[in-house]
Amino acid sequence: MSNDKEKTEYVSYLEHQGKYKGIFSWIFTMDHKRIGLLYLYAIVALFFVGAIMGLLMRIELIAPGETIMKPQTYNGIFTVHGIIMIFMVVIPGLSVVFGNFFLPILIGAKDVAFPKLNRFSWWIYIAGCILAVASQFMKDGPPDTGWSFYAPYSTSTGTNVIMATFAAFVLGFSSILTGLNFIVTIHQLRAPGMKFFNMPLFSWAIYATAWTQLLATPIVGITLLMLIAERLFGIGFFNPDLGGDPVLFEHLFWIYSHPAVYIMILPALGIITEIIPTFCQKKIYGYKAIALSSLAIAGVGFLVWGHHMFTSGMSNQARWFFSLLTFLVAVPSAIKVFNWLATMYKGSIDMKPPFLYALAFIFLFTIGGTTGLLLGSIATNVQVHDTSFVVAHFHYIIFGGMGFAFFGAIHYWLPKMYGRMYNMRIATIAWGIIFVGFNLLYFPQFIIGMQGMPRRYFDYLPQFQTGQVISTIGGFILIIGTVIMVYNLIKGARSGEPAPANPWHGSTLEWQIPSPPSLENFDEALAIKSNPYDYE
């Protein structure tokens, strides 16, 4: 593979001098690690914007009636909160940050298959973000449709829907190209000797995610184009006044957006699968089962979209079919949880922050997932559909799942990415505050949801106030914890103590190279283990 390269001195990718200098060495970089960091910064910034909007909603909801904003503003805020969080933070999220940074390293490659394409995806991601943010400030005001853009409301409201949907389209394009890139990378660039079943499980998760991105995103792409055409020309696809069918829009939207939730969670499951064996110093239990369950989730996950539409007037046959499949798709997730617990059994457990996040993940994911079962059961869905129970479900599983996995991943890999260490004590304290705040914030929403508090409500009846107040308090605790965490991480990355190459005694490939890695990742030939989690 390599030509006669002379032994070179080690230079980290952060210091490497390329063709461009200064800021351009980042904007024009083709290095997968730098692109990963660029995504990280963008995503953290957007997450911050989205989180502020979440808090604004919480403040508004602290008491019935108008508290700090008008209904129209509230509607704009939850829409934009949803669009930012879903399309710009969690869908790309883990796969573009940690997938970009670590996928090539984990499989022993120098870079992704198409570095230029990778850079291009990053550019259009930014273009999409700019479009979406701009749609907030354009003349007609922020879109107020909810992130699901349901027709015919979205075809008739006067707000800036076209720009927001177009932004989502552009972001989808970026997502497709990233997925494509990763699939080819995994197929073509595995280090010699590494078979599919020798790959670390995070790569498997990325692989399954990438397929979902590749195959599901085009459907929402075309749907959003149809929506735009509908608004521009009145072509009638989704407008019942013109013979169209709004439920068809729901179908098309969820054909994408249900698989999209697995785009969010699969890499998170993969990261937890990396963290647990490392901190237990133990081989992962049931490697094959975990690898295949990722594929199973991605595959079956394609066919259950109708569970978002149980009350839309679908045929009864469709209702039971989707409900049954929804239940079945929960099983592979359950298998993963069992395997993680089995991995901890007789391990040698080190309670470092990444592991704490993994534990919290299992707890929160179980709550989020099992409330998913309550949503998937038709009888109970009728009661809690479109109530804050759903809101609690997906915050638990997205923020509690994907979000905590993100926090765990950054605590796990920060020493490798920056070559520095953060303060463990502060990290642990921040973890505790975040965990408490999180549960205070979302748990009450399950209860008021079951009692009938509808979602997307600017105002509510007095009987729901207790829950709403607790929830708002939790929101503030949560944000305190997050700020401490972020501060600690930034400080660590900039001026922490230098980190050794393998601070956690991990066994996968990224720990066998210096921290931070050099430009080409691997300057020496490496030995591929047949099981990446070999702690013998």
Next chain:
Amino acid sequence: MANNVSHITEYKVLGKVFLVLLFLTFLTITVTSFELAAFSVTVALLIAGVKGFMILTYFMHLKYESLLLRILVALIFVLYALVVLITFIDYAYR
């Protein structure tokens, strides 16, 4: 990395495939001009399916590609068919 040596398809084969496709096109037009009612959709889609298959196998060289790619292509069509079928579980029973 080694350069792959793709299979080279002979001009003659391509020409023949084209003739078959031409014939099939002619066939659909004539068949659908009869009133076969419900069948015309099926027949037209069937013929289109055959044509698509020919293009995939010969023009797009799938015949000479790796088994993996062939399986993937097949899976995409299966997946799409499933999505359509499942959507129609709703529409057919409304």
Next chain:
Amino acid sequence: MFSSASNFVHGVDKAFLIIGGFSIFFLVSFTIIMIYFVVKYNRKKHPKATQVKDNTWLEVTWTTLPVLLVIFMFYIGWEGFLPMRQVPKDAMEVDAIGKMWSWVFEYPGQKQADTLVVPIDKAVKVNLISRDVIHGFFVPAFRIKEDVVPGQTNFSWFIPGELGEFDLFCSAYCGVNHSYMSAIVKVVPQKEFDKWYAALPVKKKEDDNLGLKVIDKNGCTACHSLDGKSSVGPTFKGLYGSQREVTENGKTKTLTADSKYITNSIYDPNKDVVSGFPQGVMKSYKGIIKEEDIKLVEEYLKSLK
């Protein structure tokens, strides 16, 4: 739990209890297991991990058991749900008409009310009709919910089992005043219902003012009152000919509400925004309301002094 407010409460709450029970069971046992492992196998006490071999039987078990369990859960849910789609033949039919931010209930014999009054212990079938966008018909106490989709008639039904008043919410997001689109379901004894029904006035003949018809058809009254009250948009009363203070691109100016102004307000509502009202709420009706019809609207507005 298990109130008798409607005939579905039992089935739904049973599903809540069973599925929720298993969920809590798993949550609690996972948590206990995690804590136990974390304490027992802590690195301080257990510095070297014991490698454990995969056990195929264990894996097969924890795959098949959950499969059986979820199929059982599915069945419980289906069982609780199915009655919601099986309406008895003798059910009384009421149309629930949702339009932006209010409900109207139409009883047999062209009688309309804005509260859903129903007799106790009698089956009621509610036909769900939307005049504009998707709404949701949701009565939490009865455990029923179904979307009100324009262009298609969905339905919901129930047998109320308790006297009293119950909240009815719009559950599907439908615009600015989504959270105010609520109503009351009032369950009364049969006698009282009969009396109430008899007293209910028959819907008045549609107003034959052509301009008002256009306004009704396009749902303008969702935002514009005809009687001087301010709601989402400015009232129509006394609008025509008055001086309007509007903002365009941040600049405030005063215009006279003449024919041109009305046309512009309908075709390009976000250009001159009336002070004190939000921008972007009213959509453009270009291509939806024809110019002739706007003339009719104007005639009508002139009459609203």
Next chain:
Amino acid sequence: MSGKKMHVEAHRDDEGAKLGMWLFIFTELLLFGGLFLVYSVFRAKYPTNFHEGSLELSVTIGAINTVALLFSSMTIAMALSAIQKNNPKLSMLLIAVTLLMACVFLFNKYIEWGVKFEHGLYPGSGLMSRLDHGDLLFFSLYFFMTGLHALHIIVGIVLLAICFFKIKNGSLHSQKYVHLENGALYWHLVDLIWIFLFPLLYLIA
């Protein structure tokens, strides 16, 4: 730091590039797949309107276009064979023929759409909004699907034209032809989609 200036040294992976192209084709198939799904739903809902709608379209133009695309598909496949056999001249000629056919297709499309536009039938026109529901949906779908397809034709033309010039300046040759291979794959995809569009829009009665 010699030899490491360029991060990704000119490492070539034709196999990977081709796999990438196939994956892209998958997304394109599903993109149109979404439209076909919409088509089938509305066809099931308004069978007679769709029947009558398809009678309005000229089978002759559709058939000519089908043949043009099939023919171009053959020539581009031959162009690939030619370059593999180290015959750049012939390859360029065949690409030129392909491009010509593509232009014939677009010209026909232009005529077809032009007639409709003259009759006032185009998305957003006054006539469209007065049509029957089923007819409106048929023509909306017709314009949307053929429009998107035509867009793909144009992209294909650009891709193949690039290949043409690459052969001309010698950067695409019998040892390095993956660009042409991918361009051809894309072109076949465009053809493949048309093969389904043609009967569904023009023929099925």
